[in-house]
Amino acid sequence: MNLIGNWQKTTVSECGKKYPSAIQFKPNGLYEAQGDPKAAVHPTWDVGTFSQQHDTVSLSTSNDAVIDYQASEEADTLTFRDPEGCTVTYRRL
Amino acid sequence: MKTTRVNTKKNGTAGKFTTSAEQAEHSTRIPQDGPPVFPQLPDPIMMVPKLPEELLRLPLERQLELEKLFPLKFYSLDAGCYLVRFNPTGLSYHYDGTIRVQRQGSNTIASGDLYQHNPIQIWPLPTIPVIKGGILTPQNDASFFLGEPNPANGIPVFARSRYRYYLRITQILESISLSNTFTLGFEMWKFNGVSASPMWTKEAAGPYQAQMTFGTAPAGYPAGADYLTGTVRNAANVAVGTITMGRVSSYLRKATVEIDRVSASEAPLDSGAGHGWQSIFDSVKWQLNVVTSNADVAEPSGNSWSDGEMHAAMLARRDSSNLDSEWRYHVLAVKNIDSTPRGIMYDTGGTDSNNVPREGIGISSHWVIPNTATWGKVKGQRFGAAKAPYFRTALHEIGHAMGLYHNTVDMGIMNTTDVISASAVPPTQFPDNIKWAHAADDQKRLMHMPDVFVRPGGVSFGTPYSTHPLSPDDAHEEAVGLEMHVLPVQEVLPIGAPVRLEISLANTAPYPLPAPDSLAMKYGCVSGRVIDPSGTVRTFKTIMLCVDEVQLRYLEPGEQLTDSLTLLRGAEGALFPSAGSYTVEVEVSWDMNGGHVGVSGQAHLFVTTAQTKSHARAALQVLSTPDTLLSMVFTGDHLLEGNAAIQAALDDKVLRPHYAYLEAKRLAQPFKKRKANLNAVADLLDAETVMSTGEIRKCTKLVKQADAGNGNGDASHDGDAPSRIAGVLRAKTEAHADTDSMTATLVALS
Known part of the structure; x- marks a missing residue:
C-alpha cells in the first residue's frame, strides 16, 4: 500500500461527509487535506501526521487525536474504514 | 422629530423580532443542503482623515498655536471593548452586547455581538441592603435589579442562551475628527441556533446606520471613557431603534x-x-x-x-x-x-x-x-x-x-x-x-x-467557517518595489469558457528584491478572488499543492517572472457563473522572516451570455461539473465526468476554441494502454484555439515528448502532425510579447 501522493474522495455517504474531499500524503509523514466547501463540518483530517503498519493507517485528526483506520489500496483506489465502521474511498490523482 | 415606527411584531420564536422585510428574506434563504452560511468577518476600514488637509500639513507647533487662538476639540474612538445596548423601537426588550474596535496600522476593524435581554418588570423597585466596600448600603439601583451589565466590571459576559446577533461593522470613526458625530455602519447577522440550517441569516432590512454622538459616560464607566449614542436606521432610512456604546476595556x-x-x-x-x-x-x-x-x-x-x-x-x-x-x-x-x-x-x-x-x-x-x-x-x-x-x-x-x-x-x-x-x-x-x-x-x-x-460552550468543534485568508489586507505586508500585472488573454469571452490570464511579477526597485522562484500555482504562492457583477466574492487557489515548497530568490532590478493561469472553478464553485463584468484579483504571497509578504494585481473582463441553445447546454455542463477542473489540471482518461463536460464544450462551436487545447493536452499524453495521439491533437488545434503563453509552452513540451515516444511505441502519428501543430503554435506566439523566446522553443519542434 503506497499512500504517498494526491487522492480525491469518491465516497458519497452521510458518514463520509466528515472526511476531506482531497488529501495529499507527503513522503515526510505529514498530510494536508482540503475540505469540501459545501460540507457542514470541518474535515476530521485537515493537517497532521500519518503512519502505516500493515493494513492500519494512523492519522492525527483536527483535534489532535490520533486515530487508527483499517486501510487497503487496490487499482489506485484507497479505502479507509474508521472505528465507527464508516468506509470512505479515495482515488489517486 | 417625526419618528416612523417600523412594522414589527413578535413571531413564534421567543426573543426575536421580525420585520416585514425580514419575512420577505425567508423566501430567499439558501437551501439547507447548500454551503454553510457564515458571516464574513469585517474588512479593515481604511483611515480617511476627517481634518482639513491644510490643517494636517501644518507643523505641530503651529497647530498648537492655532488651538490656543481657536480652541479645537478633536474626537477619536479609542480601541477596545465597548459595552453596547440596542433598543429596538416599540419592543419591550432590548439587546446588550459588546463592540470590539481594533486598530491595525492606520486601519480599523470592528465587530460586535448582541444578546437579548428581556428584563423582569418589577415596579416599584424594592430597596434591599447590600454590602458595598464593607458597608451595608440600601440598593435600589434599577440596573442592579434589571440584570443590566455593570460597566465597572469591565468586559461583560452574557448568557449563551441569549445570543442573537453578530454585528459586522462596515463604517466607524477610524481617524481623528473635529466633529462630535460619526456614522456607524453595520450588518446584523441573526444566529438561528447551533443546530439550525442555515445557522446565520443576514437581516434583509440592513445594512444599518447610526449617527453616533459623543457624550459623557454615565457613572460606572472608567473615567474619560468614550461614550456614544445614536439612532439606528435601516437601509430605507427608517429609524428602527437607538444604540449606546461605552468603552469598558482596552482589551477586546x-x-x-x-x-x-x-x-x-x-x-x-x-x-x-x-x-x-x-x-x-x-x-x-x-x-x-x-x-x-x-x-x-x-x-x-x-x-x-x-x-x-x-x-x-x-x-x-x-x-x-x-x-x-x-x-x-x-x-x-x-x-x-x-x-x-x-x-x-x-x-x-x-x-x-x-x-x-x-x-x-x-x-x-x-x-x-x-x-x-x-x-x-x-x-x-x-x-x-x-x-x-x-x-x-x-x-x-x-x-x-x-x-x-x-x-x-x-x-x-x-x-x-x-x-x-x-x-x-x-x-x-x-x-x-x-x-x-x-x-x-x-x-x-x-x-x-x-x-x-x-467562547467555551458555544458551537461544537468542527462547525465550519472559511479557512481562506479572511482579508488579503490583513494577511500580509505589501512587498514594496514589486509589481504584479494581470492581463486576460481575452477580455471578452462567452459564458462557460475558462478565463486565461497572463501574470507577471516585476521588480521596479533599483536594487534586488526577494521573491518566489516561480509563479506556478502548484507551489501555493498564487491565489486570488473573483468579484462577480453582484459583488459576490469567490476565491481560488491551487488544487494540487506540490510537495516541494517554492524557493525564494533575488529578483534583479527590472527583472520579471511570468506565468499563466487558467481559471474555471474555486472553493465556492464556478468562478464565472453568469454574464456580466468581473474583476479578478491575483495575489502572490510567501513567508519570509517570520512574516507574510505579498503583492496583488487585478484585471477586468466581461462574460457574455449564451449565444445559442447548444452553447447554453454546454456551458451548464462545464459549470455544474466539479470534475471539469480536475480534468483541466490533472488530465487523464479516468476523470470521466470532467472529460465528458469538456467533450460537451468541444461539441459546441462557441466553446470549442476555449476547450480544444484542454482536450489536446489529454490526447498528447499516453494513459495506461492508450498511446499519445498527435494526429488528433493536430486536428483539434487551429488558429481559433484560445491558449495562454503557458499552455503554448506546455503543448510544445508534450508534443516533443510524444514525438520522441513515436519510435518506442508510446505514441503513434503521421510524420507531419508535429509540424502542423508547430505551425499553429508559431502563429499564436506572434500575439505574445516574448515572441522571440517562444519561437526559439518551437524551432526544435518543427
Missing part, C-alpha cells in the same frame, strides 16, 4: 484559563524564553486570567488518561463552571494520554457527559520526544521538561478550544508541532523556529469571530 475579550495537573506533571506556564499566556494573548487583545489551581489531581486506573477520564477530572476539580458568567477554559496536565502523544482538545462536541463543547484540553508531560534530528534541541527529552514545545502545545490545544483549526500558513500557534519541527531549516533548530503568535488570520478570528464560535 476576556477569559480565564485554569490549569490543573497531576503531581508529576508540570504546569505549562511559559516557554522558558519570555513568552507567557498573557504575552501571547496581548497580541489578540484577550485579557487572560491564568489560574494555577489543583496540583494533586488523582491518576486514573491505568498508566494513561482517556478522553472521558480527563473530562470527568475537569468536572470534578475545576474551580468554577458557570460559562454564562465567565469564559473559563480548563487545562489538565497529565503524564500520558491514550489518544495522542502530546496534547488534545478532547471536548469536541455536545456528546460528552455534560453536553458542553470546547471547555477543556489535555496535555501529556511524559511523552518522550523522538531522538531524531527533526526534533532539534529537544530530541530525546521528556515533553514536560521541554518548556517551549510543551507550552506551545497547551496554547495550541486552547486555540482549538477557542474554535481555531490547524493553520499551516506560518509556524504559529495553530500549526502542528510535527510540521514545525519538520520545517526547521539549519542552522535554526526546532523549537527555535516556533513563531510565538497566532497567524494573522487566526488573530483576526480570535478578535472578531462571533462569540459563539470562540
Whole structure:
C-alpha cells in the first residue's frame, strides 16, 4: 500500500461527509487535506501526521487525536474504514 | 422629530423580532443542503482623515498655536471593548452586547455581538441592603435589579442562551475628527441556533446606520471613557431603534484559563524564553486570567488518561463552571494520554457527559520526544521538561478550544508541532523556529469571530467557517518595489469558457528584491478572488499543492517572472457563473522572516451570455461539473465526468476554441494502454484555439515528448502532425510579447 501522493474522495455517504474531499500524503509523514466547501463540518483530517503498519493507517485528526483506520489500496483506489465502521474511498490523482 | 415606527411584531420564536422585510428574506434563504452560511468577518476600514488637509500639513507647533487662538476639540474612538445596548423601537426588550474596535496600522476593524435581554418588570423597585466596600448600603439601583451589565466590571459576559446577533461593522470613526458625530455602519447577522440550517441569516432590512454622538459616560464607566449614542436606521432610512456604546476595556475579550495537573506533571506556564499566556494573548487583545489551581489531581486506573477520564477530572476539580458568567477554559496536565502523544482538545462536541463543547484540553508531560534530528534541541527529552514545545502545545490545544483549526500558513500557534519541527531549516533548530503568535488570520478570528464560535460552550468543534485568508489586507505586508500585472488573454469571452490570464511579477526597485522562484500555482504562492457583477466574492487557489515548497530568490532590478493561469472553478464553485463584468484579483504571497509578504494585481473582463441553445447546454455542463477542473489540471482518461463536460464544450462551436487545447493536452499524453495521439491533437488545434503563453509552452513540451515516444511505441502519428501543430503554435506566439523566446522553443519542434 503506497499512500504517498494526491487522492480525491469518491465516497458519497452521510458518514463520509466528515472526511476531506482531497488529501495529499507527503513522503515526510505529514498530510494536508482540503475540505469540501459545501460540507457542514470541518474535515476530521485537515493537517497532521500519518503512519502505516500493515493494513492500519494512523492519522492525527483536527483535534489532535490520533486515530487508527483499517486501510487497503487496490487499482489506485484507497479505502479507509474508521472505528465507527464508516468506509470512505479515495482515488489517486 | 417625526419618528416612523417600523412594522414589527413578535413571531413564534421567543426573543426575536421580525420585520416585514425580514419575512420577505425567508423566501430567499439558501437551501439547507447548500454551503454553510457564515458571516464574513469585517474588512479593515481604511483611515480617511476627517481634518482639513491644510490643517494636517501644518507643523505641530503651529497647530498648537492655532488651538490656543481657536480652541479645537478633536474626537477619536479609542480601541477596545465597548459595552453596547440596542433598543429596538416599540419592543419591550432590548439587546446588550459588546463592540470590539481594533486598530491595525492606520486601519480599523470592528465587530460586535448582541444578546437579548428581556428584563423582569418589577415596579416599584424594592430597596434591599447590600454590602458595598464593607458597608451595608440600601440598593435600589434599577440596573442592579434589571440584570443590566455593570460597566465597572469591565468586559461583560452574557448568557449563551441569549445570543442573537453578530454585528459586522462596515463604517466607524477610524481617524481623528473635529466633529462630535460619526456614522456607524453595520450588518446584523441573526444566529438561528447551533443546530439550525442555515445557522446565520443576514437581516434583509440592513445594512444599518447610526449617527453616533459623543457624550459623557454615565457613572460606572472608567473615567474619560468614550461614550456614544445614536439612532439606528435601516437601509430605507427608517429609524428602527437607538444604540449606546461605552468603552469598558482596552482589551477586546476576556477569559480565564485554569490549569490543573497531576503531581508529576508540570504546569505549562511559559516557554522558558519570555513568552507567557498573557504575552501571547496581548497580541489578540484577550485579557487572560491564568489560574494555577489543583496540583494533586488523582491518576486514573491505568498508566494513561482517556478522553472521558480527563473530562470527568475537569468536572470534578475545576474551580468554577458557570460559562454564562465567565469564559473559563480548563487545562489538565497529565503524564500520558491514550489518544495522542502530546496534547488534545478532547471536548469536541455536545456528546460528552455534560453536553458542553470546547471547555477543556489535555496535555501529556511524559511523552518522550523522538531522538531524531527533526526534533532539534529537544530530541530525546521528556515533553514536560521541554518548556517551549510543551507550552506551545497547551496554547495550541486552547486555540482549538477557542474554535481555531490547524493553520499551516506560518509556524504559529495553530500549526502542528510535527510540521514545525519538520520545517526547521539549519542552522535554526526546532523549537527555535516556533513563531510565538497566532497567524494573522487566526488573530483576526480570535478578535472578531462571533462569540459563539470562540467562547467555551458555544458551537461544537468542527462547525465550519472559511479557512481562506479572511482579508488579503490583513494577511500580509505589501512587498514594496514589486509589481504584479494581470492581463486576460481575452477580455471578452462567452459564458462557460475558462478565463486565461497572463501574470507577471516585476521588480521596479533599483536594487534586488526577494521573491518566489516561480509563479506556478502548484507551489501555493498564487491565489486570488473573483468579484462577480453582484459583488459576490469567490476565491481560488491551487488544487494540487506540490510537495516541494517554492524557493525564494533575488529578483534583479527590472527583472520579471511570468506565468499563466487558467481559471474555471474555486472553493465556492464556478468562478464565472453568469454574464456580466468581473474583476479578478491575483495575489502572490510567501513567508519570509517570520512574516507574510505579498503583492496583488487585478484585471477586468466581461462574460457574455449564451449565444445559442447548444452553447447554453454546454456551458451548464462545464459549470455544474466539479470534475471539469480536475480534468483541466490533472488530465487523464479516468476523470470521466470532467472529460465528458469538456467533450460537451468541444461539441459546441462557441466553446470549442476555449476547450480544444484542454482536450489536446489529454490526447498528447499516453494513459495506461492508450498511446499519445498527435494526429488528433493536430486536428483539434487551429488558429481559433484560445491558449495562454503557458499552455503554448506546455503543448510544445508534450508534443516533443510524444514525438520522441513515436519510435518506442508510446505514441503513434503521421510524420507531419508535429509540424502542423508547430505551425499553429508559431502563429499564436506572434500575439505574445516574448515572441522571440517562444519561437526559439518551437524551432526544435518543427
